[in-house]
Amino acid sequence: MTDRRSLLAHLTRRRMLIGSAGFAAAASTGFLPQRLFAQEPIPVAGIYTVPVEQQWVSRIHLAAEAAKADDQITYSFSENTANTDYPRVMREYAESGAKLIVGEIFGVEQEAREVVLDYPDTAFLMGSSFMPDPAYPNLAVFDNYIQDASYLSGIIAGAMTETGNIGMVGGFPIPEVNRLMHAFMAGVKEMKPDATFQVSFIGSWFDPPKAKETAFAMIENGADLLYAERFGVSDAAQEKGILAIGNVIDTQADYPETVVASALWHFEPTLQAALAKIAEGSFEADNYGLYSFMKEGGCSLAPLGTFEGKVPQDALDMVAEKEAAIRAGDFEVEIDDSEPTSS
Structure with a gap:
């Protein structure tokens, strides 16, 4: 949708529908994070509506922890953030100097976009049900296209x-x-x-x-x-x-x-692509969902393990x-x- 008013109306209907609501694994797919040499660690904040051990969020958290261990980023996060508090927490992290904020705005699509416009120098990489919109140039979206x-x-x-x-x-x-x-x-x-x-x-x-x-x-x-x-x-x-x-x-x-x-x-390809764009000053509204595709190293089938020989x-x-x-x-x-x- 290119018409902003139509987008916001559609987002409101979507929100009503859903209500309030490691590194080793990446290596096994052939993808390894590349250190951004000669760069200071990028301040990154994560905002999650559920515990970080929950399936979907855990993959983002794991990728961020790996990047932190590789000295690419500093990393702070909030978990169990209610949708009603989400915009406030976004503002707090942006005000505190985070250069990249990652999370999931499925339940607060409209409110999150209003926050994004107030912090044009902060990059937002958010799980969303919608495609990128040039009206929000610092908001890139992703989804687990696995x-x-x-x-x-x-x-x-x-x-x-x-x-x-x-x-x-x-x-x-x-x-x-x-x-x-x-x-x-x-x-x-x-x-x-x-x-x-x-x-x-x-x-x-x-x-x-x-x-x-x-x-x-x-x-x-x-x-x-x-x-x-x-x-x-x-x-x-x-x-x-x-x-x-x-x-x-x-x-x-x-x-x-x-x-x-x-x-x-595997969220590592998605995060690494965003970090590279931030490092070179070219982060913009874009669809990062493609980095979840298998050919990009974003997903894989787990080993059969105990079911080896039984399939x-x-x-x-x-x-x-x-x-x-x-x-x-x-x-x-x-x-x-x-x-x-x-x-």
Whole structure:
């Protein structure tokens, strides 16, 4: 949207929908942060609406901590920041001298943009459901476009489900969740064309008990494999003795007999691109979502670990074939941001 008034009106409607709401991993993808030589550490602040151990936020936090350890940045952060407090915290960090502020403004899209305009010398890199707008030249947006890895994890899920009845528990039906679910379902159908899906959203980014209860209901309704977009889902799968597929982080160490595979998000390429732009004085409104694509090193499929040797070979062959094509740019996983529904 280029018309600012239309944008703000649309953002208000979006806010009503969603309410208030390591380094080693990056190295495994072939991406390593490059030190910005001859530069003073860039002051960076993170503002998060949930604990830093939550899946999505943890990837941003991990990348920032790695950059801090590499002396590229200084790093302060606030967690569990309520949406009602978010604009105030943005202002406080900007006033304190932060050169880059990272976070997630899905619940405060309009208010955050109003703050951005008041601090033109501060770079803002924010998770958002919207594309960059030249009306906010110092606001770059990103999202976890890890549909490539989600699709591959779906192939594995399709090979591991026996009934073809799969439960999917998400936070909110917004683009960054919807696209991963659709990609996962497309992968499942590569191996199980007649698969059916139970889809539900819990209306929270961090409510493990609610996610767990939702997953229990799906299991009672016949699901024999769960897509764990939220914390709590894998707990339900573990208790009921069925399998789960993880999202954003690898939780197999916590659920060694439950989590078969996970689609991993690596925020390092996104952060490094922003730091490079700030260092050279060319940071501007841009879409950093592309740095989450697999070919950019922004996502990967977690190692099978405890499930090594337990996934059918034809599924592994398809995963290898599709991953090679994705990385080479010969195959693109469809990006579908529409709200998924149960079969």
